[in-house]
Amino acid sequence: MEPPASSWGFDDLADLDPADDLVAIGADLRPGTLLAAYRRGLFPMPSGDAHTPPYWFFPVRRAVLPLEAMVVSRSLRRSARTMEIRVDTAFDEVIAACGDPRRPDGWIDEGVVAGYQQLHELGWAHSVEAWRDGELVGGLYGVAIGGLFAGESMFHRATDASKVALLGLVSLLRDEHADCRLLDVQWRTDHLASLGVVELTRREYAARLTEALAVPLPRAFDGDAGPLMGRSAGPGE
Template identity: 60%
Template sequence: MPDSHGPLLWWSPVERGVIEVDGFAPSRSLRRARQRFEIRVNTAFDQVIRACADPSRPGAWIDADIMAAYTRLHELGWVHSVEAWDGDELAGGLYGVAIGGLFAGESMFHHKTDGSKAAVAGLVELLSDKYAADRVLDIQWVTSHLATLGAVAIPRDDYLRRVDRALALPLPDAFS
């Protein structure tokens, strides 16, 4: 994460936010929101990262250097966007790093109500395969918004053990 007072910062919190892929139980409102949108992968990465970087968003942290780095990682196949589309309009989305069975979400946005929620639910669907129990969907930390999507905090030691197992898994088909 860039810091205007110095070098790039790396966070390793005592508790890490995750969304459990196996056993994910979306609320009725989340199921309804998900049904309103088509989920696509990597069809509008540039639009997604630009929307996530919008400086008018509260807590905006994505600068030109971060955008350039993640765009290059996307070109190399390590970073992916998950997009919620309403017809031909990008309604919301997210991007993150996929390595084996780990998807580390970096940022999300919405242009339409529930667009980001639908993208998260769509991502869980993409990760829900025979390896779902061992996949890790890292969302960094739990906010009140992410808690409504099923996010939970787990201790760092548990997180690190789970990531170690997840890294040995194959990528989900959507990101291969």
Template identity: 50%
Template sequence: MDLEDLRAVTSTASEPQVLSAYRAGLFPMGIGRGGTGRMGWWAPRRRGVLLPGDLRVSKSLRKSMRAFDFTVDTAFDDVIRACADPSRAGAWITREILDLYTSLHAHGWAHSVEVWKDGRLAGGLYGVAIGSLFAGESMFHRETDASKAALAHLVGLLDDPSGGVTSADEGEWLIDTQWQTPHLATLGVSEISGLKYAARLESALRGNRAQLILNK
């Protein structure tokens, strides 16, 4: 996290603020230790994104995925709580963030992808879908490759031509990962400039693919 990517600070965050922020290319994260303190609104100068056609699925990940089962929005509370585990390195999800995104989920904006193995939650991710944008917030794993598998499954849903989205203006999807990390880079996440991200975001917000597919 680079403070040069910080664009604004507020005392609190509300659902309308968060949704407006995503549409403007910002996302919320507390500026204090562990995400505590005042709310920061961030827009990285170098934005991590996963674009259509860029996903990399290794042979080992493909093999792992065959052992997993996948669902969407069946265990959102469990996923976000696992992501918020304070014992995780770099933990930043506070009670305020947890409650805020749980409310966004209840109103159809925030979604989770769950990965199961032998009936147990093995990993997952959550984020917000607006138009054809999926703004990823966090992921976790309890089994090897489970978080990677969650992202690969999400891409499969967004790519699926039979996903129930047929209108001409469905839009090319965009997954925002905020920052690129070595872990995400192995999956095909790249960095683009803030200006290029703004253009991609504008295009994605004109569509409806992510929002319609994840709200089915």
């Protein structure tokens, strides 16, 4: 069961500190908690202390990738032509690679892995994977609720492979509901900005989120479709 909205400690965006991305500490990473949080614009990060519960963020400036605005370089197009996009065929391997403790600034711990594996088993969390010659070379994972895809992390083992996976995700989201879909990437970085990511205010994001939640899942993440293999990576094809 999902916790009531009031358990998050705010009833309106005006209740949030306008200068602080961190909005709550506590709760757990069970499926109902995670889904309730994403529907309200929040996402979790581990505290880094095994004795401290998760931190919950609703960034003052939220990074999103407009589906029509992804920047695709010539080199990315070339890389995309050498890779195959698959969906949900290697979720555990993708999240394990994203959480590799050898990665700099790694934040994915065992609790995060367990929580999102549960979401995946229930059909809410998904992986978009880049394969080359039968080998997983990159990918990303996130949560899909209606028209929201909340990207969590990505990795690569070959040049451009994570960007090819992102390109594949954008292609999968471009359907008859594309104008209402929301591809959330949490925070802006220079790397993401180079791919076309922009920032929204909290109120802008909340409005877009409400619109996105009202549309159906894209076919790629519909449980009735089953795992998808060999899907085009979009403009790079």
